[in-house]
Amino acid sequence: MPLAPPRLAAPGALLTDLYQLTMLQGYVERDMRDTAVFEFFARRLPARRNFYLAAGLEQALDYLETLRFEQAELDWLSGLGLFRPAFLDYLAGLRFTGEVQAMAEGTPFFADEPILRVVAPLPEAQLVESRLINLLHFQTLIASKAARVALAAPGKRLVDFGLRRAHGAEAGLLAARAGYLAGFHATATVLAGAQFGIPLAGTMAHSFVLAHAGETEAFEHFARSLPESVVLLIDTYDTEAAARKVVELAPRLAAAGIRVQGVRLDSGDLGAHARRVRAILDGGGLNGTTVFASGNLDEYSIRKLVGEGAPIDGFGVGTRLDTSSDAPALDCAYKLQEYAGQPRRKRSEGKATWPGRKQVWRRYDAAGHCCGDSLMLEGEAGEGEALIRPVMRDGRRLAPSPSLDAVREYTRRQLDTLPPALRGLEPAPGYPVTVSEALRALAATADRLVGRG
Amino acid sequence: MPLAPPRLAAPGALLTDLYQLTMLQGYVERDMRDTAVFEFFARRLPARRNFYLAAGLEQALDYLETLRFEQAELDWLSGLGLFRPAFLDYLAGLRFTGEVQAMAEGTPFFADEPILRVVAPLPEAQLVESRLINLLHFQTLIASKAARVALAAPGKRLVDFGLRRAHGAEAGLLAARAGYLAGFHATATVLAGAQFGIPLAGTMAHSFVLAHAGETEAFEHFARSLPESVVLLIDTYDTEAAARKVVELAPRLAAAGIRVQGVRLDSGDLGAHARRVRAILDGGGLNGTTVFASGNLDEYSIRKLVGEGAPIDGFGVGTRLDTSSDAPALDCAYKLQEYAGQPRRKRSEGKATWPGRKQVWRRYDAAGHCCGDSLMLEGEAGEGEALIRPVMRDGRRLAPSPSLDAVREYTRRQLDTLPPALRGLEPAPGYPVTVSEALRALAATADRLVGRG
Structure with missing residues (x-):
């Protein structure tokens, strides 16, 4: 529509x-x-x-x-x-x-x-x-850039996160279109969804976590507010500690019929964090919860993560896609x-x-x-x-x-x-x-x- | 207005x-x-x-x-x-x-x-x-990029040429504004003149020369059409040969009250061409005709040209300004x-x-x-x-x-x-x-x- x-x-x-x-x-x-x-x-x-x-x-x-x-x-x-x-x-x-x-x-x-x-x-x-x-x-x-990212990440979910560092409004919109055309699955840019019919995706920001007294409270609030799409950002303070909080919270949410769909990593060694977080989630029975990664990614860092078998299901790609930063x-x-x-x-x-x-x-x-x-x-x-x-x-x-x-x-x-x-x-x-x-x-x-x- | x-x-x-x-x-x-x-x-x-x-x-x-x-x-x-x-x-x-x-x-x-x-x-x-x-x-x-260009070229006229490779419409407009703010003198982007009051500048394109049977005809036509701002692009075929054509044409234009304000170089070794063209112009009595250069310029190439004393009066900077190509x-x-x-x-x-x-x-x-x-x-x-x-x-x-x-x-x-x-x-x-x-x-x-x- x-x-x-x-x-x-x-x-x-x-x-x-x-x-x-x-x-x-x-x-x-x-x-x-x-x-x-x-x-x-x-x-x-x-x-x-x-x-x-x-x-x-x-x-x-x-x-x-x-x-x-x-x-x-x-x-x-x-x-x-x-x-x-x-x-x-x-x-x-x-x-x-x-x-x-x-x-x-x-x-x-x-x-x-x-x-x-x-x-x-x-x-x-x-x-x-x-x-x-x-x-x-x-x-x-x-x-041309997005196609390289898509070719480096077969089977992974790819989302355009680039609006904020795209070169102005039209760049953000057209980059979302060009990325989707070349194999991305969704964009975070709402207006690109409205103008081009591109599927929208989004998780939560660090500011959401910071605005709450603690992470668990922030996660629970977010999940109850948006039960259709519970993807929790877990790197605001300590990534693995946050993953354990997600495991503790999950049964309470499940009782309300809410499933934790995924977690997002946005800093540090994404491969190492993903392995530890995956183990924590699996150990807590959250085998179906996906791991999504972002943070200065491009086709090279994604290929490396994919190549070493990092348990990451999808990637948010922003600045380096929307500015084609290498060229x-x-x-x-x-x-x-x-x-x-x-x-x-x-x-x-x-x-x-x-x-x-x-x-x-x-x-x-x-x-x-x-x-x-x-x-x-x-x-x-x-x-x-x-x-x-x-x-x-x-x-x-x-x-x-x-x-x-x-x-x-x-x-x-x-x-x-x-x-x-x-x-x-x-x-x-x-x-x-x-x-x-x-x-x-x-x-x-x-x-x-x-x-x- | x-x-x-x-x-x-x-x-x-x-x-x-x-x-x-x-x-x-x-x-x-x-x-x-x-x-x-x-x-x-x-x-x-x-x-x-x-x-x-x-x-x-x-x-x-x-x-x-x-x-x-x-x-x-x-x-x-x-x-x-x-x-x-x-x-x-x-x-x-x-x-x-x-x-x-x-x-x-x-x-x-x-x-x-x-x-x-x-x-x-x-x-x-x-x-x-x-x-x-x-x-x-x-x-x-x-x-931040434009300020570096301005600092590298004291006393030189600087014009933003970047619209075509800026990342969309808004990037072209806002780059013109940011460049002017930081010390550029004008932009080629008409809408940036209309929206922000930035002085406009422009010369002619290779296609104008190519659409005529020969360079002299193209130069004369352009000069008579726009006597207020006669800046002739002289690198379409052979730069020095074109400079000599400008010298031959100048008296005929002068008789009509038209002055050749400048010439533009857009390819090759800009410093070497500028020296040879300057000599041809001066030898032909066109001491007041300025030399303007463009073509993949940034603060480094401009500093080099300025440092070696190339007789260039102004620079058109496009892609590398409007995309901040190094960063x-x-x-x-x-x-x-x-x-x-x-x-x-x-x-x-x-x-x-x-x-x-x-x-x-x-x-x-x-x-x-x-x-x-x-x-x-x-x-x-x-x-x-x-x-x-x-x-x-x-x-x-x-x-x-x-x-x-x-x-x-x-x-x-x-x-x-x-x-x-x-x-x-x-x-x-x-x-x-x-x-x-x-x-x-x-x-x-x-x-x-x-x-x-």
């Missing part, structure tokens, strides 16, 4: 870089409105990452469908003294009328492979650059590939790009693992599966978006297609991506076309 | 963690509404950082003043099946009615020093934890310090905190540099300046907030008080922060009070 359609409060058309607007004025005044083709892609993978996971398309399409300048925004722009009345009139009527082709959310991808293409009159395709990158970059960043940004770009039918590419040092409209073809081996991609021109016949598909025409989605649960299931199946080396946390040999002859030839053509002025 | 009062679109009361609401139900049903004292502080500084810079108070106070649950939000919560009608009625009437004491935005601070204290009935003080941390953490994170999160917390008149603290391993209501006293030496802080109990007479001051009572600000420009000027003077070693980029010996005897005694008392249950 979402509050509203699963859309973020739109920050509006002014959420862009100033140069988009000044360039647009130039385009519009010269009537440079021919068709432009831009593609969004990421360059080299961050250290220790083996794949990207595409995410954010849903919000990107929402943005394109609803893009418009409100009168108050135009009035404010007018006051800057940079924009002429005819251009402001143009902005007043501006809507996104173009096409979008994209990779489905939840598809793994690699360096230089586009995941979204915009085909639209140049001013429209240019204006949307800043926000499209902002949306696609962040969710792809977090989904808080991706080297990605949204670049002009074609204008008025001519291929384009920049040759800036270290930043040259492949021009034209591209398709990514993916091949699979007999085991169902992907074994190589080809970056080709749209229209070339490749081998395997073509990953870039039409999703928007005339500024409207071609079909209703899949539900987030459907995307999550698709993602799970997609991650299953990764070869085992890419699914691990250690850097794997680079996944083979070849570039077609036709694309290389087009790049040479693009280079010949420029520099004449 | 801001669009509206400088407030971010409020994400609403549901932007919180589920456990805040479930704990609140427990507090309210047991009538645990005595006064609680929570403080926000950060623990150990990130590697290579010498100070934190307080920021985000303005948005935190906005949040507290406007906090309320709308009926649609309550209806949605009701559908979760976790909350009882009497509690939802309580939420419908909930407003923040408490007090806040805080350090002014732009004040440097150190580990374990609180920058904000909430004194309010327990449910109110608890509920606001998630969003208060979310707001104070992020802006403090970015302001994308701070180890910060909002902790219960007192409830119903009794001091509280947790003793979780590695996470013990100082209880009670605290004041930070700062001493200055004869040169006007701060030389030591004392963490004391509120009411103790310290030496120097008391940094924590009342800002809100009965849920309302005690005075209108200072303008962002006033905060920026205060920040500049505050950074001047830092001893030279702390102003550098290299790790300095720890700044001395002492803990008063009375505070130590209170911590011992708090420890004796607990664990009885």
